[in-house]
Amino acid sequence: MLLQIFLSFLKIGAFTIGGAYAMIPLIKKEVCETRAWISEDDFLNGLAAAQSCPGPIAVNISIYTGYHVKGYPGMLMAVLGSILPSTISIILIAMLFNQYADQILVRKAFSALRPAVVALIAVPLIQMAQKSGLNQKNAWFPFVIAILVGTLNISPVYLILLTIVFAVWESHR
Numbered sequence: 001m002l003l004q005i006f007l008s009f010l011k012i013g014a015f016t017i018g019g020a021y022a023m024i025p026l027i028k029k030e031v032c033e034t035r036a037w038i039s040e041d042d043f044l045n046g047l048a049a050a051q052s053c054p055g056p057i058a059v060n061i062s063i064y065t066g067y068h069v070k071g072y073p074g075m076l077m078a079v080l081g082s083i084l085p086s087t088i089s090i091i092l093i094a095m096l097f098n099q100y101a102d103q104i105l106v107r108k109a110f111s112a113l114r115p116a117v118v119a120l121i122a123v124p125l126i127q128m129a130q131k132s133g134l135n136q137k138n139a140w141f142p143f144v145i146a147i148l149v150g151t152l153n154i155s156p157v158y159l160i161l162l163t164i165v166f167a168v169w170e171s172h173r
Helices: 002-014 020-034 040-052 057-100 104-131 140-150 156-171
Strands: none
Touching: 002 020, 002 057, 020 040, 020 057, 020 104, 040 057, 040 104, 140 156
């Protein structure tokens, strides 16, 4: 089982381009559907916890899943599997980047990957929106937050604290 956990997360880490958020749909498919290690509800709970903790979300969800499936050894295997491919890739890129960064083919390859990365990040965002109870009454809220963070450069920390205060206030009304 530990080897399966390691290999599953190694595969996810090796074939995900675009960072941690792009890994979420692949992790969900692997752990909820392909391996059936955890339920979709447990995954969403883990995802919420992973987003609440400091650090890369893919590593956090790996920790949650590995621990949920096989305790501390499972957690270790999941984390190693998920970070090993990117660690090796970054080391290789760092070694070769200065040599090849100015070549037109390298620039075009990185430019071509950008739309795919946006799509890989959009998929889990849409799935989370569907599962979170987003409706016509509250759909304005994530858009306002995105505008405040993206255009006005307001720190998400302040907005999270404001959201907590608002939620507590609403629950006491």
